[in-house]
Amino acid sequence: MDISKRAKQIQESPIRKLAAVAIETKKKGIHIYYLNIGQPDIHTPEIFYKKIKDFSENVLSYGPSDGLDELRQAIADYFSKYNITLNKNDIIITTGGSEAVSFAFTVIADPGDEIIIPEPFYTNYNGYSSISNLKIVPITTDPETGYHLPDISEFEKKITKKTKAIMICSPNNPTGTVLYEKEIRELGELVKKYNLFLIADEVYKEFTYDGEKHFSILQLKGLEDQTIVVDSISKRYSACGARIGAIISKNRVVMKSILKFAQARLCPPTLEQIGAIGAYKLPLSYFKTITAEYQKRRDILVEILTSNKEIILKKPKGAFYIMTKLPIDNSDKFAKWMLENFEIDNETVMVAPGAGFYSTPGKGTQEIRIAYVLESNKLKKAGNILLKAIEKYNSLNL
Amino acid sequence: MDISKRAKQIQESPIRKLAAVAIETKKKGIHIYYLNIGQPDIHTPEIFYKKIKDFSENVLSYGPSDGLDELRQAIADYFSKYNITLNKNDIIITTGGSEAVSFAFTVIADPGDEIIIPEPFYTNYNGYSSISNLKIVPITTDPETGYHLPDISEFEKKITKKTKAIMICSPNNPTGTVLYEKEIRELGELVKKYNLFLIADEVYKEFTYDGEKHFSILQLKGLEDQTIVVDSISKRYSACGARIGAIISKNRVVMKSILKFAQARLCPPTLEQIGAIGAYKLPLSYFKTITAEYQKRRDILVEILTSNKEIILKKPKGAFYIMTKLPIDNSDKFAKWMLENFEIDNETVMVAPGAGFYSTPGKGTQEIRIAYVLESNKLKKAGNILLKAIEKYNSLNL
Numbered sequence: 001m002d003i004s005k006r007a008k009q010i011q012e013s014p015i016r017k018l019a020a021v022a023i024e025t026k027k028k029g030i031h032i033y034y035l036n037i038g039q040p041d042i043h044t045p046e047i048f049y050k051k052i053k054d055f056s057e058n059v060l061s062y063g064p065s066d067g068l069d070e071l072r073q074a075i076a077d078y079f080s081k082y083n084i085t086l087n088k089n090d091i092i093i094t095t096g097g098s099e100a101v102s103f104a105f106t107v108i109a110d111p112g113d114e115i116i117i118p119e120p121f122y123t124n125y126n127g128y129s130s131i132s133n134l135k136i137v138p139i140t141t142d143p144e145t146g147y148h149l150p151d152i153s154e155f156e157k158k159i160t161k162k163t164k165a166i167m168i169c170s171p172n173n174p175t176g177t178v179l180y181e182k183e184i185r186e187l188g189e190l191v192k193k194y195n196l197f198l199i200a201d202e203v204y205k206e207f208t209y210d211g212e213k214h215f216s217i218l219q220l221k222g223l224e225d226q227t228i229v230v231d232s233i234s235k236r237y238s239a240c241g242a243r244i245g246a247i248i249s250k251n252r253v254v255m256k257s258i259l260k261f262a263q264a265r266l267c268p269p270t271l272e273q274i275g276a277i278g279a280y281k282l283p284l285s286y287f288k289t290i291t292a293e294y295q296k297r298r299d300i301l302v303e304i305l306t307s308n309k310e311i312i313l314k315k316p317k318g319a320f321y322i323m324t325k326l327p328i329d330n331s332d333k334f335a336k337w338m339l340e341n342f343e344i345d346n347e348t349v350m351v352a353p354g355a356g357f358y359s360t361p362g363k364g365t366q367e368i369r370i371a372y373v374l375e376s377n378k379l380k381k382a383g384n385i386l387l388k389a390i391e392k393y394n395s396l397n398l
Numbered sequence: 399m400d401i402s403k404r405a406k407q408i409q410e411s412p413i414r415k416l417a418a419v420a421i422e423t424k425k426k427g428i429h430i431y432y433l434n435i436g437q438p439d440i441h442t443p444e445i446f447y448k449k450i451k452d453f454s455e456n457v458l459s460y461g462p463s464d465g466l467d468e469l470r471q472a473i474a475d476y477f478s479k480y481n482i483t484l485n486k487n488d489i490i491i492t493t494g495g496s497e498a499v500s501f502a503f504t505v506i507a508d509p510g511d512e513i514i515i516p517e518p519f520y521t522n523y524n525g526y527s528s529i530s531n532l533k534i535v536p537i538t539t540d541p542e543t544g545y546h547l548p549d550i551s552e553f554e555k556k557i558t559k560k561t562k563a564i565m566i567c568s569p570n571n572p573t574g575t576v577l578y579e580k581e582i583r584e585l586g587e588l589v590k591k592y593n594l595f596l597i598a599d600e601v602y603k604e605f606t607y608d609g610e611k612h613f614s615i616l617q618l619k620g621l622e623d624q625t626i627v628v629d630s631i632s633k634r635y636s637a638c639g640a641r642i643g644a645i646i647s648k649n650r651v652v653m654k655s656i657l658k659f660a661q662a663r664l665c666p667p668t669l670e671q672i673g674a675i676g677a678y679k680l681p682l683s684y685f686k687t688i689t690a691e692y693q694k695r696r697d698i699l700v701e702i703l704t705s706n707k708e709i710i711l712k713k714p715k716g717a718f719y720i721m722t723k724l725p726i727d728n729s730d731k732f733a734k735w736m737l738e739n740f741e742i743d744n745e746t747v748m749v750a751p752g753a754g755f756y757s758t759p760g761k762g763t764q765e766i767r768i769a770y771v772l773e774s775n776k777l778k779k780a781g782n783i784l785l786k787a788i789e790k791y792n793s794l795n796l
Contacts, residue, residue: 001589001593001594001595003505004504004506004508007506007655007656008655010662011658013658013661013662016661037460039457041457043457044458048458052451053451058442059437059438059441059442060442060446060636061437062435062437062638095663096663098663106402106404106529107402110403111509111531126662127658127659127663164399195399197399238458240459240460240665241669242458242668242669243666257405257406257408260405260525261405261525261529264522264526264529265493265494265496265500265525266638267639267641269639269640269667270640271450271640271669271670
């Protein structure tokens with residue numbers, strides 16, 4: 001008796017794989033600044049907790065497989081504030097954005113089918129492609145161009161008979177890049193031409209800086225049957241532990257099939273859906289101070305890092321990540337070394353090595369992802385520790 | 399652009415597929431007794447809600463992918479009360495028992511591989527086999543023998559090179575059958591001989607009647623590397639909406655791989671895990687009154703139904719389901735007809751048609767599953783409506 005091929009093949013999360021090393025570091029009494037994981041320190045809205053505390057049913061029973069009606073309506077209302085018209089039938093609540101990714105992959109593709117995704121990409125797309133036996137076909141983007149998309153012809157070249165979809169994430173995890181409306185419109189034309197699905201992970205929608213605006217694939221006219229959006233409250237309302245997301249599409253066949261997948265797992269968590277109803281009713285102004293805070297942090301970090309001229313970094317316009325190419329030989333080795341062998345005043349930094357965000361072997365080996373989810377003072381310290389660590393590491397010739 | 403084959407293939411939940419019909423019935427002002435879904439009316443323990451209401455972290459952050467340590471320890475402690483020794487590394491918290499099934503299937507089998515399961519079986523195994531592209535190979539059991547297992551040779555005949563596991567559910571959903579220790583030991587010998595996994599869904603463990611005891615596959619000596627248990631708090635603590643389950647195995651390679659799947663979806667819902675910690679600390683005596691209540695209900699329902707001598711029903715010894723063969727032509731038709739065309743004093747009954755619990759075409763067409771999750775008085779009414787409906791339906795020659 002042996003485990004499955006897919007179980008052998010699935011990669012460890014590059015974000016979480018150093019967790020065991022970090023535990024040992026902490027045991028030595030060293031404080032770690034966690035820049036590896038996109039866990040915001042922003043408080044979860046009061047109203048989220050209040051709604052849950054007010055729950056007074058005697059039985060915590062199954063909810064509908066497509067999610068609580070009131071939550072689906074609240075999400076539709078929230079989208080209407082962005083002039084995107086949805087009705088609740090276009091929305092199925094999922095257990096985190098993760099499940100929305102899983103549903104999206106499974107509903108459009110069979111084992112062996114291909115999905116084109118610009119790399120670096122959110123590492124868990126890899127996890128789900130392994131579980132679903134799909135092949136991710138990467139389009140490499142570069143730190144030098146701020147990880148924007150290459151010419152649309154690069155996408156077209158990769159389309160085969162097995163291609164089912166193109167998937168994007170904007171604002172992007174791990175790069176922070178906000179795709180231009182023009183880039184998204186070109187992808188729209190391409191999926192129209194080849195009759196493919198266009199999937200967009202838009203969970204960082206609110207977090208754009210320097211006046212940049214997020215452009216949703218739901219704004220593409222005439223593509224309603226081809227677009228699928230992955231959404232989540234995890235970052236929007238700093239409620240990562242809630243595991244509430246949504247999958248959004250106007251394609252009725254897609255939604256009907258997803259409902260059957262959803263029935264197989266019965267329903268998303270009920271109490272956290274109730275909390276989410278509260279959060280979704282917050283006005284858009286709620287995001288103003290949060291966005292300003294993230295923008296400030298980004299600026300701090302970019303300023304510190306670009307003081308080393310060998311670090312390649314274009315100021316990203318969204319999300320709360322920076323992907324950057326460091327003047328080091330190998331970021332896996334470097335990240336582990338920082339945890340095991342480097343500290344300043346008993347403090348060190350944990351980052352996510354870049355290779356795990358690429359699917360092309362050998363790519364990203366000098367890059368790291370940093371999540372700026374710590375307040376300014378801590379971020380300054382962490383940034384400076386990182387700078388010094390690069391110097392020290394390179395001086396050692398490991 | 400078209401949806402995937404697996405999306406086309408996945409069956410609708412037989413438990414939930416009449417939901418739309420039921421909504422129309424309710425609109426007509428008719429009250430429905432819901433015997434179709436295993437949603438207990440037993441109150442969720444106070445301590446579950448209290449723990450959640452006491453939660454005071456400002457940020458609802460990601461938990462560990464394998465679940466909260468304290469919950470894993472609480473589950474290990476709970477098992478020790480049954481003289482089953484587990485440590486927390488043998489336990490990964492899942493988003494409901496559903497996710498535990500999904501992890502179990504994916505970790506041991508690749509597309510095209512086979513899992514042998516006695517039928518009728520919990521319908522969502524079908525859903526997950528479609529999603530994971532596995533083949534369920536059924537072993538048919540009969541209402542006449544109380545759905546106990548056929549001779550072990552029937553299992554042996556079905557083993558091929560593609561067989562990865564045998565899966566059981568005891569106490570059983572949908573039949574209520576509690577497998578004999580002897581049956582489980584024989585399966586243990588068989589998986590040993592053929593080097594297969596043995597998966598057991600044991601979520602109804604506490605609910606056994608007439609002095610019957612549940613025998614866990616975790617009690618099989620020398621099979622520690624081959625056994626995987628699917629568990630859940632949904633029924634145990636009447637917290638179906640919480641979506642907290644667990645997958646349990648002492649096989650380190652299996653658990654390490656499952657952790658990678660678990661990382662892809664980040665973590666199970668945090669608040670509901672905190673509630674579960676409270677519930678798991680309840681003494682086993684907590685189940686006494688609940689089990690007595692279910693046993694009483696079972697007795698009521700069995701007495702009513704067996705008053706019709708054409709109904710085939712062996713008193714089941716566990717869970718809160720009865721699977722029974724009715725003297726009707728087709729239970730899909732019958733269940734729908736009850737909702738659309740039958741009422742007594744403005745009341746009718748919803749049941750789950752049997753065919754959806756079988757994977758062999760044509761099987762179960764006269765059977766229904768009844769969940770006795772209503773209090774005695776309601777159950778009596780519902781049982782009598784069902785009896786009268788059978789008479790009426792047969793008199794109509796539809």
